[in-house]
Amino acid sequence: MTLIDAEAQPRPPLPVKLVIAGGFGVGKTTAVGAISEIRPLTTEAAITMAAAGVDDLGRTRRKTTTTVAMDFGCITIDPTLKLYLFGTPGQERFAFMWDNLVEGALGGLVIVDTRRLDDCYAAVDYFEHKQIPFVVAVNAFHGRIEHDLTEVRWALDIADRVPLVAFDARERGSVRDTLLAVLELALTWTDDRGY
Amino acid sequence: MTGGDQPVDGERDIDPAGHPAGDRVGRASAVRPFLVTAGRVAGGGSVTPLPLETQVVSTVGGVAGMDQLAFERRDIVALCRRPQSLAEVAARLHLHLNVVQVLAEDLASSGDLSVHLPRPQAAYDRSVLRRVIDGLRAIPDSRESTS
Numbered sequence: 075m076t077l078i079d080a081e082a083q084p085r086p087p088l089p090v091k092l093v094i095a096g097g098f099g100v101g102k103t104t105a106v107g108a109i110s111e112i113r114p115l116t117t118e119a120a121i122t123m124a125a126a127g128v129d130d131l132g133r134t135r136r137k138t139t140t141t142v143a144m145d146f147g148c149i150t151i152d153p154t155l156k157l158y159l160f161g162t163p164g165q166e167r168f169a170f171m172w173d174n175l176v177e178g179a180l181g182g183l184v185i186v187d188t189r190r191l192d193d194c195y196a197a198v199d200y201f202e203h204k205q206i207p208f209v210v211a212v213n214a215f216h217g218r219i220e221h222d223l224t225e226v227r228w229a230l231d232i233a234d235r236v237p238l239v240a241f242d243a244r245e246r247g248s249v250r251d252t253l254l255a256v257l258e259l260a261l262t263w264t265d266d267r268g269y
Numbered sequence: 270m271t272g273g274d275q276p277v278d279g280e281r282d283i284d285p286a287g288h289p290a291g292d293r294v295g296r297a298s299a300v301r302p303f304l305v306t307a308g309r310v311a312g313g314g315s316v317t318p319l320p321l322e323t324q325v326v327s328t329v330g331g332v333a334g335m336d337q338l339a340f341e342r343r344d345i346v347a348l349c350r351r352p353q354s355l356a357e358v359a360a361r362l363h364l365h366l367n368v369v370q371v372l373a374e375d376l377a378s379s380g381d382l383s384v385h386l387p388r389p390q391a392a393y394d395r396s397v398l399r400r401v402i403d404g405l406r407a408i409p410d411s412r413e414s415t416s
Contacts, residue, residue, distance in 0.1 A: 178391065246410060
């Protein structure tokens with residue numbers, strides 16, 4: 075969709091995105107950095123309650139403003155298709171900004187640190203609510219995980235249809251395979267929906 | 270929200286950037302970006318803000334007339350001679366994403382920037398998903414093994 079014809083300018087690729095969520099320090103940026111073709115960039119978005127449709131900006135004294143930092147990277151699939159990976163803070167209080175971030179995402183990845191399971195509940199709930207295909211990935215810090223995956227699934231109370239995997243956010247191949255799990259899930263969802 | 274919560278016309282307890290007057294000192298970094306957009310915020314109206322992955326490219330006219338533009342607008346047009354996403358523009362110019370969303374719409378209206386929106390149904394497009402899957406599968410385990 076082009077709003078203005080860019081005569082003699084390079085035509086940009088179709089952008090698609092995956093959203094990577096999880097608590098602070100869980101390995102989101104590490105995972106993005108392991109596979110991104112650019113060093114992860116950080117952008118800040120000022121989030122206000124107005125963005126949640128509570129009120130018009132500047133018309134209420136009860137408005138609050140929060141600045142959220144997002145790390146992201148990208149992978150050029152081919153000259154006409156580019157995949158963006160957006161890492162987002164997983165805390166519940168930022169959930170209202172995610173509509174703009176998540177709208178149109180191919181899928182989601184929730185990264186979990188088994189020592190701090192609580193940090194990922196908001197992200198799991200959000201993707202479920204939005205009906206976005208997502209995978210929960212336990213980051214195996216130092217190559218091992220503290221609990222087996224059955225225990226983690228039980229503790230998180232995630233549906234059986236949600237894939238749960240262990241991965242290493244530092245390893246490019248491991249991150250690749252985890253993203254592939256998200257995309258393959260998304261593909262089966264299109265089967266189920268009859269697309 | 271009741272009528273009593275709405276400021277009466279002329280009541281100036283909120284500065285032009287939308288911050289409560291008593292809160293200015295600690296919030297300087299949050300105020301400044303929105304002076305650039307005259308206090309406007311992406312999505313502040315009924316229009317949905319441009320998605321973060323929206324691709325922007327400077328037009329020929331935009332590059333030619335770049336020196337007539339002020340500050341951030343010129344920086345955006347200069348940077349976007351190479352197509353990139355709004356998120357990249359914000360990160361590289363150290364601007365708030367919301368500011369870039371507003372300025373990109375302005376620059377598109379003035380013909381300086383070409384805006385390419387993502388395809389809304391791409392997430393349900395099997396051929397797009399397959400292409401991304403194939404592209405990822407081609408990525409080697411480590412950067413060293415790239416030949």
